[in-house]
Amino acid sequence: MLNRFARALFTRLFTPIATFFVRLGISPDVVTLVGTLGVSLGALAFYPRGEFFWGTVVITAFVFSDTIDGVMARMMNRSSNWGAYLDSTLDRVGDSAIFGGLVLYYAGKGEDNLLAALALACLILGSVVSYSKARAEGLGMTANVGIAERADRLVAVLVTTGLVGLGLPEVVLTVVLALLAVASLITVFQRILTVRRQALTAAAE
Ligand SMILES: CCCCCCCC/C=C\CCCCCCCC(=O)OC[C@H](COP(=O)(O)O[C@@H]1[C@H](O)[C@H](OP(=O)(O)O)[C@@H](O)[C@H](O)[C@H]1O)OC(=O)CCCCCCC/C=C\CCCCCCCC
Ligand SMILES: Nc1ccn([C@@H]2O[C@H](COP(=O)(O)O)[C@@H](O)[C@H]2O)c(=O)n1
Ligand SMILES: [Mg+2]
Numbered sequence: 001m002l003n004r005f006a007r008a009l010f011t012r013l014f015t016p017i018a019t020f021f022v023r024l025g026i027s028p029d030v031v032t033l034v035g036t037l038g039v040s041l042g043a044l045a046f047y048p049r050g051e052f053f054w055g056t057v058v059i060t061a062f063v064f065s066d067t068i069d070g071v072m073a074r075m076m077n078r079s080s081n082w083g084a085y086l087d088s089t090l091d092r093v094g095d096s097a098i099f100g101g102l103v104l105y106y107a108g109k110g111e112d113n114l115l116a117a118l119a120l121a122c123l124i125l126g127s128v129v130s131y132s133k134a135r136a137e138g139l140g141m142t143a144n145v146g147i148a149e150r151a152d153r154l155v156a157v158l159v160t161t162g163l164v165g166l167g168l169p170e171v172v173l174t175v176v177l178a179l180l181a182v183a184s185l186i187t188v189f190q191r192i193l194t195v196r197r198q199a200l201t202a203a204a205e
């Protein structure tokens with residue numbers, strides 16, 4: 001949902017940074033790689049220790065590299081299949097680090113099995129959401145639908161985790177992760193139904 005409504009706004013917001021990087025001769029692939037490293041290190045260095053606020057600040061500082069790399073590629077007229085593949089594959093690494101960092105904290109020092117299980121459910125279901133689109137695209141179909149696309153999932157987990165780091169009760173994170181897991185599951189079904197419709201229509205033609 002956010003992807004649809006906020007993409008144009010965020011593209012405009014980050015165009016000056018993208019222009020600056022292009023002038024410095026930096027390639028979009030480097031931005032994709034450094035962004036993923038920053039997100040993953042931020043998540044895995046801070047979240048397992050329960051440092052939710054600083055972890056979220058570091059992750060947020062790097063997560064928008066995913067918007068900047070695409071803007072740069074289009075600006076330089078070098079959008080490529082390789083770039084799209086690298087971008088999507090590394091997205092999965094960053095997303096796994098974020099939810100994985102929460103799993104590590106709650107399965108260990110945080111001692112909350114319910115929160116650990118919910119963070120794990122969000123990690124797994126989020127990956128299935130992404131796979132359901134990638135597989136559809138690999139078969140020549142589209143699955144660009146769903147109430148919990150990547151931007152929605154990231155905003156939900158980062159805003160809530162950051163606020164818990166500032167003192168918001170953990171029960172709010174429990175509720176948000178539970179809702180996110182359900183929304184991700186619904187998104188999987190929305191995508192399956194979309195692809196089924198396309199596959200059946202194509203078979204009938
Ligand atoms: C007091 C609280 C303390 C904590 C403070 C921090 C709060 C943090 C708040 C927000 C963080 C928001 C993070 C959101 C990041 C979203 C970035 C993003 O997703 O950008 C990438 C995306 C490019 O898309 P891709 O084509 O690369 O992605 C594809 C897609 O993701 C598919 O997903 P799927 O659904 O299938 O899983 C994949 O299939 C595919 O593989 C993949 O390639 O760009 C956009 O989507 C652009 C729109 C981004 C909209 C973000 C909205 C953020 C809203 C509010 C943020 C407020 C923070 C303001 C910071 C301002 C900084 C100047
Ligand atoms: N290293 C990269 C990263 C991205 N691209 C191209 O941008 C598209 C994704 O754009 P976003 O705004 O969603 O990040 C991607 O499909 C590629 O075409 C690239 O070429 N190299
Ligand atoms: Mg990108």
Ligand SMILES: [Mg+2]
Pocket residue numbers: 066087088091
């Ligand atoms: Mg991406």
